[in-house]
Amino acid sequence: xxxxxxxxxxxxxxxxxxxxxxxxxxxxxxxxxxxxxxxxxxxxxxxxxxxxxxxxxxxxxxxxxxxxxxxxxxxxxxxxxxxxxxxxxxxxxxxxxxxxxxxxxxxxxxxxxxxxxxxxxxxxxxxxxxxxxxxxxxxxxxxxxxxxxxxxxxxxxxxxxxxxxxxxxxxxxxxxxxxxxxxxxxxxxxxxxxxxxxxxxxxxxxxxxxxxxxxxxxxxxxxxxxxxxxxxxxxxxxxxxxxxxxxxxxxxxxxxxxxxxxxxxxxxxxxxxxxxxxxxxxxxxxxxxxxxxxxxxxxxxxxxxxxxxxxxxxxxxxxxxxxxxxxxxxxxxxxxxxxxxxxxxxxxxxxxxxxxxxxxxxxxxx
Amino acid sequence: xxxxxxxxxxxxxxxxxxxxxxxxxxxxxxxxxxxxxxxxxxxxxxxxxxxxxxxxxxxxxxxxxxxxxxxxxxxxxxxxxxxxxxxxxxxxxxxxxxxxxxxxxxxxxxxxxxxxxxxxxxxxxxxxxxxxxxxxxxxxxxxxxxxxxxxxxxxxxxxxxxxxxxxxxxxxxxxxxxxxxxxxxxxxxxxxxxxxxxxxxxxxxxxxxxxxxxxxxxxxxxxxxxxxxxxxxxxxxxxxxxxxxxxxxxxxxxxxxxxxxxxxxxxxxxxxxxxxxxxxxxxxxxxxxxxxxxxxxxxxxxxxxxxxxxxxxxxxxxxxxxxxxxxxxxxxxxxxxxxxxxxxxxxxxxxxxxxxxxxxxxxxxx
Numbered sequence: 001x002x003x004x005x006x007x008x009x010x011x012x013x014x015x016x017x018x019x020x021x022x023x024x025x026x027x028x029x030x031x032x033x034x035x036x037x038x039x040x041x042x043x044x045x046x047x048x049x050x051x052x053x054x055x056x057x058x059x060x061x062x063x064x065x066x067x068x069x070x071x072x073x074x075x076x077x078x079x080x081x082x083x084x085x086x087x088x089x090x091x092x093x094x095x096x097x098x099x100x101x102x103x104x105x106x107x108x109x110x111x112x113x114x115x116x117x118x119x120x121x122x123x124x125x126x127x128x129x130x131x132x133x134x135x136x137x138x139x140x141x142x143x144x145x146x147x148x149x150x151x152x153x154x155x156x157x158x159x160x161x162x163x164x165x166x167x168x169x170x171x172x173x174x175x176x177x178x179x180x181x182x183x184x185x186x187x188x189x190x191x192x193x194x195x196x197x198x199x200x201x202x203x204x205x206x207x208x209x210x211x212x213x214x215x216x217x218x219x220x221x222x223x224x225x226x227x228x229x230x231x232x233x234x235x236x237x238x239x240x241x242x243x244x245x246x247x248x249x250x251x252x253x254x255x256x257x258x259x260x261x262x263x264x265x266x267x268x269x270x271x272x273x274x275x276x277x278x279x280x281x282x283x284x285x286x287x288x289x290x291x292x293x294x295x296x297x298x299x300x301x302x303x304x305x306x307x308x309x310x311x312x313x314x315x316x317x318x319x320x321x322x323x324x325x326x327x328x329x330x331x332x333x334x335x336x337x338x339x340x341x342x343x344x345x346x347x348x349x350x351x352x353x354x355x356x357x358x359x360x361x362x363x364x365x366x
Numbered sequence: 367x368x369x370x371x372x373x374x375x376x377x378x379x380x381x382x383x384x385x386x387x388x389x390x391x392x393x394x395x396x397x398x399x400x401x402x403x404x405x406x407x408x409x410x411x412x413x414x415x416x417x418x419x420x421x422x423x424x425x426x427x428x429x430x431x432x433x434x435x436x437x438x439x440x441x442x443x444x445x446x447x448x449x450x451x452x453x454x455x456x457x458x459x460x461x462x463x464x465x466x467x468x469x470x471x472x473x474x475x476x477x478x479x480x481x482x483x484x485x486x487x488x489x490x491x492x493x494x495x496x497x498x499x500x501x502x503x504x505x506x507x508x509x510x511x512x513x514x515x516x517x518x519x520x521x522x523x524x525x526x527x528x529x530x531x532x533x534x535x536x537x538x539x540x541x542x543x544x545x546x547x548x549x550x551x552x553x554x555x556x557x558x559x560x561x562x563x564x565x566x567x568x569x570x571x572x573x574x575x576x577x578x579x580x581x582x583x584x585x586x587x588x589x590x591x592x593x594x595x596x597x598x599x600x601x602x603x604x605x606x607x608x609x610x611x612x613x614x615x616x617x618x619x620x621x622x623x624x625x626x627x628x629x630x631x632x633x634x635x636x637x638x639x640x641x642x643x644x645x646x647x648x649x650x651x652x653x654x655x656x657x658x659x660x661x662x663x664x665x666x667x668x669x670x671x672x673x674x675x676x677x678x679x680x681x682x683x684x685x686x687x688x689x690x691x692x693x694x695x696x697x698x699x700x701x702x703x704x705x706x707x708x709x710x711x712x713x714x715x716x717x718x719x720x721x722x723x724x725x726x727x728x729x730x731x732x
Contacts, residue, residue, distance in 0.1 A: 008400065011400070011404060012403075012404060012407055015404050015405075015407050015408035015411065016407045016408055016410065016411030017411060018410065018411055019407055020406070020407060020410050022417070022418075023403045023404075023406045023407045023410070023417075023418055024403070024407075026399060026402065026403035026406075026418050026420070027399075027400055027403035027404065027407075029399070030396035030399045030400050030403075033392060033393075033395070033396050033399070034374065034377070034393055034396050036392065037378075037389045037390070037392035037393035037396075038377060038378060038381050038389075038393065039381075040386070040389045040392075041378055041381050041382045041385055041386060041389045041390075041393075042381035042382055044382065044384065044386050044389070045381065045382030045383060045384055051388070051389075052388075052389055052392050054392070054469070056422055056467075057467055057468075057469075078467075101422075101423055101444075102423075103420070103423075
């Protein structure tokens with residue numbers, strides 16, 4: 001059903017240049033409704049009792065933000081009733097209704113959120129099946145020696161997902177973490193569970209003996225087409241910086257790395273990164289802003305951000321120094337390094353990406 | 367969106383040989399959901415405030431007979447609310463939910479029924495727009511001198527709809543009659559209402575001065591591919607006849623004309639007509655029935671049924687005799703004539719259809 005959403009969008013564009021979000025949700029929700037009906041039909045034809053459910057039937061109550069609604073409440077009685085009667089409940093992902101009964105969709109990653117939401121509410125585990133066998137320490141296309149990850153913590157997964165991996169949506173992992181839902185990612189039709197990846201708390205990983213080795217770094221993710229903005233000569237009263245980040249918020253720009261340094265003259269320098277696409281929107285906006293008139297805006301537009309993620313980082317010292325050392329030994333120029341509790345990210349020129357990634361994979365045995 | 371239902375059915379057949387009706391309804395209801403979203407988008411792009419509604423939102427509560435559900439209750443508060451706020455309510459036809467919240471569809475003519483149902487509930491008029499300008503006294507393709515019908519009673523319309531005209535579903539007209547809903551059939555984009563056809567009670571027609579002339583016959587409808595069964599040597603105790611019609615009911619065969627005559631030997635002869643397709647199903651069934659062993663079953667398989675309909679028939683004598691006279695004068699053999707309060711139907715060989723129809727049109731000035 002992969003093409004359904006695009007086809008529906010094309011139909012909408014034929015009848016109007018402005019597509020009201022409420023109606024777009026009514027239209028887009030039909031794709032998942034068709035999918036669940038077809039899956040229920042297929043299951044019943046395999047002799048498995050099954051029943052489909054749309055958003056209003058499965059009890060997903062959301063706020064009113066059409067096309068990007070957030071779940072307010074899940075009334076799972078009907079799902080439980082179906083499952084308790086021995087049937088498979090086939091629940092339409094991505095959709096719900098608001099408190100006035102209008103159809104809403106959950107936006108990007110909405111199907112993951114539906115699945116985790118039900119599991120969280122009922123205290124069940126949640127398994128997700130796609131075309132890839134498991135998560136790897138790094139993209140195997142890039143680095144064929146990449147190792148499969150058997151278990152990863154919620155926090156690491158959120159860092160990796162935020163940093164561009166498309167296996168599972170951050171909002172879904174966040175929900176799983178909040179309610180301690182054991183997640184499993186596996187390949188469709190693969191029955192050997194030892195081939196997939198579990199996502200859970202560090203305690204659960206230890207309890208289930210899934211921690212193979214106490215490695216500081218669990219995985220690497222790479223984001224292409226990153227822009228870095230550097231604002232110089234910024235008044236240090238905080239007003240200009242606040243204004244800048246307000247603008248970023250209004251443009252719905254997700255900033256990945258922020259750093260601020262004081263200069264000798266009492267002014268400061270602020271850097272941050274975002275996707276190249278969002279950077280273009282920001283550039284247009286910044287050019288017209290009064291408050292930025294004295295500030296010098298530099299932008300590096302075509303970078304790659306390589307991130308190393310691992311909860312072990314908090315207890316293993318020397319990760320940052322090892323990154324600096326790898327960069328120096330391989331003669332790779334980097335623009336920015338930032339760290340969080342469990343990650344370290346470095347931006348390099350696009351044409352240095354592969355060299356840097358492989359050097360870091362080797363150094364951290366990914 | 368005409369092809370949507372067939373495409374959805376084809377998808378369902380790909381995943382299963384048995385298609386459970388509950389899931390078929392979930393699947394088929396998406397077609398109308400897409401249509402109402404697209405129509406609401408189109409209206410808003412024309413500057414007209416509009417809001418789409420699916421079956422569960424518009425308050426159509428039905429019984430549980432999936433794919434052919436009947437309306438139990440219509441809760442029109444939300445439709446009223448939208449309309450009272452100055453918006454167009456774009457309600458998905460053909461669908462509802464049952465009391466457990468399962469999606470149902472209303473079967474053939476379901477969209478007409480949805481429209482009339484809302485109008486009936488709210489005391490509004492109901493207008494339906496298609497590609498044809500109005501109803502005609504007889505199909506203009508067949509008889510180019512056919513006259514437009516400006517107004518027709520519910521009863522006449524039900525006879526004509528039952529007899530094969532496809533302008534509007536009988537169930538919808540029945541509902542309109544029950545609640546005295548003024549119906550209007552017109553052509554899309556035609557703004558001159560005097561070109562369409564009103565369907566209402568005889569009193570309303572008289573009150574609105576729409577009765578042009580006190581004609582006995584309002585219109586003619588023709589049904590092709592009709593079968594007539596004649597059962598001879600049937601015991602007159604009623605048991606065999608009852609059994610036969612029980613079988614017809616089980617096969618969901620709609621019988622159009624029934625007549626029964628006593629023979630001299632205490633046995634009786636029963637005739638009835640149905641569509642050729644249903645006749646084939648019945649034939650197969652009758653061949654295996656014990657109770658029919660002594661009964662002689664004759665079948666004429668390739669007939670056309672011409673029906674004249676008009677409320678004036680009840681007050682104008684001589685309609686039947688005029689029909690007999692037209693048949694005789696034109697040397698047309700007929701198999702069966704039956705009459706109701708407001709209609710008279712005659713079956714002829716398919717190759718005599720046109721000759722008979724034109725002769726009757728001329729005789730009754732249609």
